[in-house]
Amino acid sequence: MTDQTADIPFRFVSKTTDLEPGKSRCYPLEGRNVLVIHMPHGGFKAIENLCSHEKKSMEGARIRAGKIVCPHHGANFDLETGKAMSAPAVLPITVYPVKVEGEDVLVQLIEPKKKPGNPFAIPGVGGYF
Amino acid sequence: MVAVIRVKESTGTPAGKMPEPELGNEIIPKERYVSREFMQLEWERMWTKTWLMGCREEEIPDAGDYITTEIGTESLLIVRGEDGVPRTFYNVCNHRGNQVKFDKMGNSRTLQCAYHFWEYDLTGKLVSVPDEQDFTQGCPKDQLSLKPVKTGTWGGFVWFNLNPDAEPLLDYLGIIPEHLGPYHFEKMAMVMNVTINWGCNWKTSVDAFNEVYHVQCIHPELLYDNDDVDVQIDLYDRHNRYLVPFHTYSPRLGEELDEVPEIIANRMTALGMNPEAFRGRVSEARRAIQVFKRENQEALGVDYSELNDDQLTDDYHYFIFPNLTLNTFADRMMMFRQRPHETDPNKMYYDVWVWARVKNGQKRPPLPDHEHVNHGERSLGLVLDQDSVNLPHVQKGNNSSAFKGLWISHQERRIRHMHKTLMAYINGDYANDA
Numbered sequence: 432m433t434d435q436t437a438d439i440p441f442r443f444v445s446k447t448t449d450l451e452p453g454k455s456r457c458y459p460l461e462g463r464n465v466l467v468i469h470m471p472h473g474g475f476k477a478i479e480n481l482c483s484h485e486k487k488s489m490e491g492a493r494i495r496a497g498k499i500v501c502p503h504h505g506a507n508f509d510l511e512t513g514k515a516m517s518a519p520a521v522l523p524i525t526v527y528p529v530k531v532e533g534e535d536v537l538v539q540l541i542e543p544k545k546k547p548g549n550p551f552a553i554p555g556v557g558g559y560f
Numbered sequence: 561m562v563a564v565i566r567v568k569e570s571t572g573t574p575a576g577k578m579p580e581p582e583l584g585n586e587i588i589p590k591e592r593y594v595s596r597e598f599m600q601l602e603w604e605r606m607w608t609k610t611w612l613m614g615c616r617e618e619e620i621p622d623a624g625d626y627i628t629t630e631i632g633t634e635s636l637l638i639v640r641g642e643d644g645v646p647r648t649f650y651n652v653c654n655h656r657g658n659q660v661k662f663d664k665m666g667n668s669r670t671l672q673c674a675y676h677f678w679e680y681d682l683t684g685k686l687v688s689v690p691d692e693q694d695f696t697q698g699c700p701k702d703q704l705s706l707k708p709v710k711t712g713t714w715g716g717f718v719w720f721n722l723n724p725d726a727e728p729l730l731d732y733l734g735i736i737p738e739h740l741g742p743y744h745f746e747k748m749a750m751v752m753n754v755t756i757n758w759g760c761n762w763k764t765s766v767d768a769f770n771e772v773y774h775v776q777c778i779h780p781e782l783l784y785d786n787d788d789v790d791v792q793i794d795l796y797d798r799h800n801r802y803l804v805p806f807h808t809y810s811p812r813l814g815e816e817l818d819e820v821p822e823i824i825a826n827r828m829t830a831l832g833m834n835p836e837a838f839r840g841r842v843s844e845a846r847r848a849i850q851v852f853k854r855e856n857q858e859a860l861g862v863d864y865s866e867l868n869d870d871q872l873t874d875d876y877h878y879f880i881f882p883n884l885t886l887n888t889f890a891d892r893m894m895m896f897r898q899r900p901h902e903t904d905p906n907k908m909y910y911d912v913w914v915w916a917r918v919k920n921g922q923k924r925p926p927l928p929d930h931e932h933v934n935h936g937e938r939s940l941g942l943v944l945d946q947d948s949v950n951l952p953h954v955q956k957g958n959n960s961s962a963f964k965g966l967w968i969s970h971q972e973r974r975i976r977h978m979h980k981t982l983m984a985y986i987n988g989d990y991a992n993d994a
Binding site: 484485486504518519521522546547548549550551552553554555556 | 751752777778779780781782785822823826827830894914938939940941942943944945946949950953
């Protein structure tokens with residue numbers, strides 16, 4: 432975590448009692464759509480509610496083995512790192528740091544990951560393509 | 561609905577639609593992708609009979625400059641002679657079979673084997689053998705010189721053909737020089753040179769780039785930059801192409817978009833246009849970019865006069881049989897060379913070269929270093945990463961007893977056409993070329 436990230440405050444997003452284990456719900460928060468996930472074996476995760484494949488909502492997605500499975504085309508993302516674990520997604524999703532204080536779920540709205548402005552751009556090739 | 565306006569006539573690259581050949585609807589047997597026997601047939605009847613791209617002329621600009629390149633079990637040495645002519649040889653010393661050169665590229669006054677210093681000149685002739693008198697059988701130079709390989713040049717590229725009786729390169733290339741000559745590849749500079757070990761058959765990679773059916777699935781962002789529906793497909797003798805409109809949007813998105821998508825706006829900005837000032841419909845952005853490039857070609861530093869308007873935006877995407885894929889644009893080109901593994905039909909080498917047009921008054925950039933990595937070790941950018949993610953799984957699926965072969969749609973017919981050409985080689989139909 433960079434110092435810059437450390438300065439971002441944690442914001443209240445939901446109550447722990449709002450969600451059964453294994454369920455997720457989207458909460459609008461400061462212009463973001465935050466998908467709060469109550470993990471099947473306890474604990475909470477939060478992500479930007481956009482699949483990196485088609486930018487669709489993943490609300491209601493199944494959580495399997497620490498991964499969220501997009502309900503639209505089945506892309507899997509690791510909920511620790513946001514890394515895409517299966518096609519059709521290759522880009523990561525944004526995972527927001529979460530804290531639970533009492534019954535409050537708090538998230539830190541770090542900068543969401545963006546798709547490249549030129550999808551053909553190749554790292555190391557400059558602006559040639 | 562978007563209506564793509566196409567040029568009807570062109571003084572350079574022919575733009576007209578070819579009549580469709582009859583290709584049938586048969587399943588393409590999966591054995592062609594997984595069988596070692598078929599792989600061997602490909603080697604004997606196709607790889608050793610076709611013209612293959614070996615290197616770029618700029619990789620060997622001076623006398624003594626050489627590169628090594630591999631195809632199947634063979635290593636080839638391409639070297640420029642004192643007379644300026646590039647020549648290809650089997651990269652093997654006729655003494656004990658050592659490879660004459662091990663490195664990817666270099667410069668040598670002569671071609672000297674590093675084992676016992678047998679020395680060949682740049683024309684491949686054996687010129688020096690230490691302790692020559694000790695070979696009681698003699699060392700006949702004409703028999704022991706490097707074995708030459710038929711070599712040709714076109715478009716700034718050096719090509720070779722392992723068949724000593726092969727037809728001339730230009731005959732083999734057929735329509736390609738006429739079609740791609742106006743792009744002046746010789747004025748493009750290599751800016752990336754990467755080889756990736758992929759876990760799939762070489763044709764699995766060729767196929768991946770010979771259809772746009774997958775765009776709606778794995779490249780959803782490209783629907784906001786490409787029209788993946790109004791794609792003109794032309795199937796020639798060995799080679800084929802499709803013309804993909806760029807800087808427009810897919811009819812799959814429905815009616816006219818409200819605003820210029822970010823990808824197109826970024827492309828406009830990169831050219832020096834102001835996307836904010838663009839007042840037309842989004843479907844007119846492609847045309848606006850074409851007009852801008854045409855009107856500003858001097859400032860952009862590229863002479864577009866031999867290209868038609870569509871070529872100023874679109875991907876004129878060519879497949880040169882058997883293994884070259886060219887995403888050709890007015891200012892740049894992305895080329896893929898698909899090479900088979902030496903022994904395993906489930907593996908291949910994927911060479912990615914990116915070329916950029918050297919603008920008027922610009923110096924040619926230095927050659928990029930060659931990178932050779934495993935799949936996943938290096939990103940190739942979003943689109944190519946998306947393309948590659950399925951391929952090892954396609955190969956595994958091809959090996960399944962439940963899978964019989966490829967069930968090809970009309971929009972995927974370049975794959976069928978490639979197989980038609982491949983099978984013509986396998987069946988010996990091109991034998992008379994030699």
